[in-house]
Amino acid sequence: MSEIQFQDVAMRFRTRDREVRALERTSLTVPDGQFACIVGPSGCGKSTLLNVAAGLITPTEGEVLVDGKPTTEPGADRGMVFQSYSLYPWLSVRRNIEFGLEIKRVAKPEREKISSELIRLMKLTGFADAYPMALSGGMKQRVAIARALANDPQVLLMDEPFGALAALPRQVMQELLTDIWQRYRKTVLFVTHDIDEAVFLADVIYVMTTRPGQIRNTVPVDIPRPRTFDTLGTDAFARIRKQVTGYIHEESLRAVESELRVEASG
Amino acid sequence: MSERVPATRSAPAPLAPTARRRRGFLQTYLTPKASIPPRAVLVLGAGSFVVIVVAWTLLADLIANPFFLPSPLTVVQAEVDMIQNLGFLGDVAWSTFRILAGFLLAAIIAVPLGLLMGSFEAIRAFFQPAINAIRYMPASAFIPLLILLQGLGENEKITVIWIGVFFQLVLMVMDIAQRVPSEMLNVAYTLGATRATVFRKVLLPATWPEVVDVLRITMGWAWTYLIVAELVAANAGIGNFILVAERYFRADRIIAAIISIGILGLMTDYLFGLFHRWAFPYVEKNAPNTGRRLFRGGR
Numbered sequence: 001m002s003e004i005q006f007q008d009v010a011m012r013f014r015t016r017d018r019e020v021r022a023l024e025r026t027s028l029t030v031p032d033g034q035f036a037c038i039v040g041p042s043g044c045g046k047s048t049l050l051n052v053a054a055g056l057i058t059p060t061e062g063e064v065l066v067d068g069k070p071t072t073e074p075g076a077d078r079g080m081v082f083q084s085y086s087l088y089p090w091l092s093v094r095r096n097i098e099f100g101l102e103i104k105r106v107a108k109p110e111r112e113k114i115s116s117e118l119i120r121l122m123k124l125t126g127f128a129d130a131y132p133m134a135l136s137g138g139m140k141q142r143v144a145i146a147r148a149l150a151n152d153p154q155v156l157l158m159d160e161p162f163g164a165l166a167a168l169p170r171q172v173m174q175e176l177l178t179d180i181w182q183r184y185r186k187t188v189l190f191v192t193h194d195i196d197e198a199v200f201l202a203d204v205i206y207v208m209t210t211r212p213g214q215i216r217n218t219v220p221v222d223i224p225r226p227r228t229f230d231t232l233g234t235d236a237f238a239r240i241r242k243q244v245t246g247y248i249h250e251e252s253l254r255a256v257e258s259e260l261r262v263e264a265s266g
Numbered sequence: 267m268s269e270r271v272p273a274t275r276s277a278p279a280p281l282a283p284t285a286r287r288r289r290g291f292l293q294t295y296l297t298p299k300a301s302i303p304p305r306a307v308l309v310l311g312a313g314s315f316v317v318i319v320v321a322w323t324l325l326a327d328l329i330a331n332p333f334f335l336p337s338p339l340t341v342v343q344a345e346v347d348m349i350q351n352l353g354f355l356g357d358v359a360w361s362t363f364r365i366l367a368g369f370l371l372a373a374i375i376a377v378p379l380g381l382l383m384g385s386f387e388a389i390r391a392f393f394q395p396a397i398n399a400i401r402y403m404p405a406s407a408f409i410p411l412l413i414l415l416q417g418l419g420e421n422e423k424i425t426v427i428w429i430g431v432f433f434q435l436v437l438m439v440m441d442i443a444q445r446v447p448s449e450m451l452n453v454a455y456t457l458g459a460t461r462a463t464v465f466r467k468v469l470l471p472a473t474w475p476e477v478v479d480v481l482r483i484t485m486g487w488a489w490t491y492l493i494v495a496e497l498v499a500a501n502a503g504i505g506n507f508i509l510v511a512e513r514y515f516r517a518d519r520i521i522a523a524i525i526s527i528g529i530l531g532l533m534t535d536y537l538f539g540l541f542h543r544w545a546f547p548y549v550e551k552n553a554p555n556t557g558r559r560l561f562r563g564g565r
Contacts, residue, residue: 054452054455054456055455055456056452056455056456073455074452074455074456075456075458076456076457076458078456079456079457080452080453080456082449082452082453084447084449086447086449086450086452086453088450088468088471088472089472089548089549089550090471090472090474090546090548099454099457099467100457100458103454103457103458103459103463103467104458131547131548132548133548133549133550144453147453147457148456148457151457151458157456
């Protein structure tokens with residue numbers, strides 16, 4: 001049982017002349033083993049939500065509970081994957097994956113067992129001793145995901161992990177991720193601005209409003225698993241995709257209108 | 267040379283000599299940012315030396331006065347004479363010793379301090395303003411003061427080099443540590459690392475390649491300060507040798523000594539380059555950092 005719970009989390013920044021509300025009070029619960037996606041227009045605070053969950057930033061209000069326990073600092077129970085991969089260039093693929101285990105002082109045979117398994121699952125066979133510079137973007141991100149999974153976290157936080165990839169490797173990565181998720185059944189909170197990606201991956205999609213962000217719709221995705229490339233052609237996929245796109249579209253219009261109002265008054 | 271990634275890597279290999287499309291001379295050599303054949307790079311590089319030597323020879327012929335401008339051949343003869351009869355290698359040894367002492371003493375303090383300054387804002391806030399101010403005081407201007415304080419011995423020369431290198435090096439190392447992407451650190455935190463572990467296992471290893479780069483650059487500056495210190499007052503060393511040669515109107519020896527310094531500089535630079543490739547095989551060769559590309563060009 002490892003659910004993640006946001007309780008009235010709000011974020012405000014103070015600039016020189018005014019207070020910026022980045023995130024309105026937000027509460028949401030991702031139950032154990034669920035794959036939840038957050039989508040929203042850029043600047044809506046979806047990454048803020050993730051960083052708060054990771055413990056990398058402290059919210060102005062509210063708190064995040066993992067299994068009912070409040071989190072204040074980053075910890076190994078919440079693994080994170082960033083868009084920029086952030087691999088350690090001086091470590092081989094294997095040692096990147098084992099980084100968290102090394103910190104925990106896991107014995108070497110055990111470390112190697114775990115990393116070998118992940119290298120196989122993440123289709124990195126033959127690259128165990130390669131340095132990150134030799135890898136493609138998709139491979140780098142597979143190493144980053146393997147590194148997070150090796151630590152066996154309770155929750156996996158993913159901040160637009162495939163945002164820097166081209167369309168084709170991105171689709172392949174999404175398929176790989178659903179397979180991996182089916183196997184490990186981690187609780188996942190996945191931030192993206194790609195609607196297709198969210199529909200393909202998620203059990204539930206949270207659509208956020210423009211800044212100051214809050215959750216405006218909760219869209220359950222009842223497409224059966226396992227999902228494959230063929231899932232993209234189903235009616236259910238098209239229906240949910242249209243629904244979410246509609247919400248985002250409304251939000252984008254609202255954003256444009258509010259920008260115009262600011263222009264007119266300023 | 268061998269470490270350079272050939273710029274033509276992505277171009278498809280020609281199938282057969284007859285199938286290759288010939289491009290015009292102007293199109294090959296005067297397309298902005300386009301790469302030229304590797305052989306042409308070599309020829310042009312060697313050509314610059316040929317041009318210098320030829321122009322120098324012509325000029326020396328024109329002036330026809332070896333007191334002012336000896337010919338290249340005279341300079342080579344002077345160099346051989348200096349090594350065989352004047353103990354020039356002893357001067358080289360003295361200068362090298364001073365450089366190493368001053369440079370190592372500067373690096374031993376500057377690298378740790380710079381890393382700490384780049385990592386911890388409290389330490390940076392304390393040291394940076396003062397170091398920034400001192401950085402603009404030329405090391406050579408300290409020489410008279412140092413002679414008053416330390417006399418004419420080795421300490422004075424080593425201190426000049428130390429002043430010239432230390433303050434620049436600290437700030438360059440600080441900058442490297444500051445530029446380590448914060449996401450690299452954040453990943454480590456989410457993998458369960460403590461702050462001490464993040465410093466030791468992420469921040470430090472992330473800076474090493476670039477630290478070696480700036481050591482390589484500041485080493486070149488150390489030579490400048492050394493010669494200035496030796497020119498002012500010394501009883502051995504390349505700078506002192508130049509000063510003595512001037513008293514005897516031996517322009518050939520001066521030029522030979524200057525060229526020797528250039529060769530020594532090139533050698534240390536080459537050693538640093540070898541070390542870098544050996545120690546950091548994971549660094550992307552075309553990474554746009556601290557002038558590595560610039561410094562590689564000469565070899």
